[in-house]
Amino acid sequence: GQNIxxxxxxxxxxxxxxxxxxxxxxxxxxxxxxxxxxxGEAPTFLSYNVLDGLEEKGRFSSFLSRSKGYSYLLxxxxxxxxxxxxxxxxxxxxxxxxxxxxxTRLFVKA
Amino acid sequence: DTGVSQxxxxxxxxxxxxxxxxxxxxxxxxxxxxxxxxxxxxxxxxTYFQNxxxxxxxxxxxxxxxxxxxxxxxxxxxxxxxxxxDSAMYLCASSPTNEQFFGPGTRLTVL
Numbered sequence: 001g002q003n004i005x006x007x008x009x010x011x012x013x014x015x016x017x018x019x020x021x022x023x024x025x026x027x028x029x030x031x032x033x034x035x036x037x038x039x040g041e042a043p044t045f046l047s048y049n050v051l052d053g054l055e056e057k058g059r060f061s062s063f064l065s066r067s068k069g070y071s072y073l074l075x076x077x078x079x080x081x082x083x084x085x086x087x088x089x090x091x092x093x094x095x096x097x098x099x100x101x102x103x104t105r106l107f108v109k110a
Numbered sequence: 111d112t113g114v115s116q117x118x119x120x121x122x123x124x125x126x127x128x129x130x131x132x133x134x135x136x137x138x139x140x141x142x143x144x145x146x147x148x149x150x151x152x153x154x155x156x157t158y159f160q161n162x163x164x165x166x167x168x169x170x171x172x173x174x175x176x177x178x179x180x181x182x183x184x185x186x187x188x189x190x191x192x193x194x195x196d197s198a199m200y201l202c203a204s205s206p207t208n209e210q211f212f213g214p215g216t217r218l219t220v221l
Contacts, residue, residue, distance in 0.1 A: 031208070033208075033210075041214075042201060042212035042213060042214055042215055043153065043201075043210075043212050044212070045209040045210060048208045087153070089152070091208075096141065096143075096158050096160070096165070096166065097155050097158060097166045097168075098143065098155055098210070099155060100145075100152030100153045100154070100155075101152050102151050103151070103152050
């Protein structure tokens with residue numbers, strides 16, 4: 001199967017750190033993406049992990065554990081503009097098919 | 111603007127009509143994807159092209175959906191005999207390797 005699960009909603013405070021988790025069936029994917037999508041806009045790329053470990057890119061970091069079928073996106077120093085949906089997506093092992101989770105809606109409050 | 115463009119941005123049609131959407135990818139990208147997205151959901155994979163070859167197609171797609179990329183540049187997605195359940199945002203994305211660059215989408219409303 002190719003299920004991707006992530007929490008539906010999260011709320012965090014401006015300036016804080018938030019971790020958005022994503023779990024998936026290990027047999028289905030080879031590489032995990034994170035995308036950000038503001039309401040009414042198209043998704044924009046944040047990160048791609050194909051190997052285990054943490055990759056840091058400014059205020060955003062992404063972690064992958066292939067054996068556990070687990071990834072997370074870490075957002076530091078939250079800003080109001082970070083309020084958006086965060087989509088976890090897996091690349092299928094058979095080719096380039098990309099399967100998206102339903103997304104986690106993050107609300108950043110003052 | 112050298113990003114991915116889609117046309118039209120909005121389409122309202124009556125049930126049973128055919129519609130065609132166009133996607134112009136970033137020029138040097140050889141990979142092109144079509145997705146469908148409904149409110150509160152992530153994009154749902156429809157099909158994938160590498161240059162002009164359609165290499166993957168979702169099993170969820172009925173025969174009413176067809177896509178082409180005749181010269182490995184722009185792509186079209188056609189929906190025949192539209193149904194109300196086809197109402198959604200249709201997104202196109204292009205990619206040089208891993209990162210996908212999405213267009214603004216075409217919002218389809220089937221009455």
